[in-house]
């Protein structure tokens with residue numbers, strides 16, 4: 001689906017007219033190209049006094065080859081030096097025309113509401129220096145892990161700051177809050193790389209939780225091909241978001257098993273041929289489906305992506321039971337049965353991943369979608385319910401919740417609803433299937449050993465829901 005409006009307002013005459021009459025002017029988003037650096041520019045680091053992440057942060061950035069500058073704070077200067085970062089000192093007053101591709105702030109030292117002013121002190125003089133499609137990452141402590149009421153209150157307050165800043169930055173920039181639990185300080189790498197890079201183009205205003213690793217020793221990964229030697233199952237892979245997930249996981253090195261309904265066998269075969277993948281032609285709601293999938297994956301599987309899903313919209317007053325049940329079987333119940341079959345047979349390998357596809361509707365609700373929103377909120381419930389158990393098995397489960405994504409499905413919406421869906425977010429545009437796929441690839445990475453139980457929206461910070 002092409003976004004003609006974006007194309008017009010990004011032409012020179014279109015830009016002039018849109019600017020004059022105050023129409024939304026979506027910035028073309030930068031997206032990842034293989035071999036490109038994590039961050040195409042410099043990152044400025046700041047920290048509230050007493051933070052615990054300066055060292056791990058400097059190390060993760062140095063390993064990722066990110067060029068950095070720091071504000072003039074002792075802890076940051078010495079952490080940067082220890083990590084081997086050649087970090088220049090940035091002085092806001094004498095900063096001249098210096099600009100940054102990312103602003104990264106360690107807020108874990110904020111232990112009282114009176115110290116929240118550290119956010120103002122760092123961002124007030126620097127936010128205008130953020131480049132187009134820049135990145136802001138604020139690191140905090142999960143409020144539940146704080147030791148006292150004052151610290152818990154102050155850390156909870158960070159969420160209001162990052163969600164508001166995400167609405168202010170504009171020009172394709174994104175802002176996230178990353179909660180780093182105690183004992184998870186060494187788990188920053190995969191998440192920082194994702195959030196700083198153009199892979200997270202359409203993810204903004206999110207709160208990401210990083211917990212202790214689910215495996216004792218995180219494997220060393222080739223960051224260009226982190227899934228090399230891994231086997232991934234993707235359901236609903238013949239088109240749309242599922243095909244993009246397959247392409248992205250293949251790019252990252254995975255051997256693929258792609259599943260879709262028998263009616264779409266030829267489309268599935270075309271996707272599989274291009275990606276050198278195996279196929280399973282199967283309706284996941286069939287009685288024998290979980291056993292059949294387990295049988296095909298009897299050698300084990302590293303990554304399971306539950307992408308298959310449908311909409312069957314009607315208001316509840318007009319919703320026949322069959323319409324409700326068909327959808328619930330596809331979007332939720334069959335996923336539960338497949339998980340059970342794979343887990344009971346011990347087929348999810350060590351450091352395995354289950355990744356689910358929820359939806360913004362499952363968070364915010366949507367008129368005409370009681371069935372769909374119920375199923376997609378249920379998917380979030382499944383993530384919450386299984387995260388602890390999977391961590392004990394050395395595996396993770398997470399979900400993406402896409403907002404408006406340009407696919408055949410959204411292309412068929414009536415134009416007024418489609419335009420409203422596209423523009424009602426901080427980026428004034430729809431996302432692409434690859435944006436969902438990149439987020440899934442981050443969850444799927446063997447390096448994401450501390451990323452468990454998350455639901456991350458890929459919605460350009462939609463105005464609907466949190």
Ligand SMILES: NC(=O)c1ccc[n+]([C@@H]2O[C@H](COP(=O)([O-])OP(=O)(O)OC[C@H]3O[C@@H](n4cnc5c(N)ncnc54)[C@H](O)[C@@H]3O)[C@@H](O)[C@H]2O)c1
Pocket residue numbers: 235236237238239240241242259260261264282283284285307308309310311330357358359360401402403404405406407408409410
């Ligand atoms: N497009 C969006 O804006 C958007 C937004 C939020 C969530 N999502 C979710 O993303 C996922 C993919 O959506 P899409 O837009 O690519 O839709 P799509 O209709 O293009 O693709 C869905 C795929 O699932 C397959 N599928 C459906 N029922 C199946 C079954 N019983 N067994 C096996 N496969 C089955 C379909 O054949 C199809 O290939 C869905 O879970 C959807 O709910 C999409």
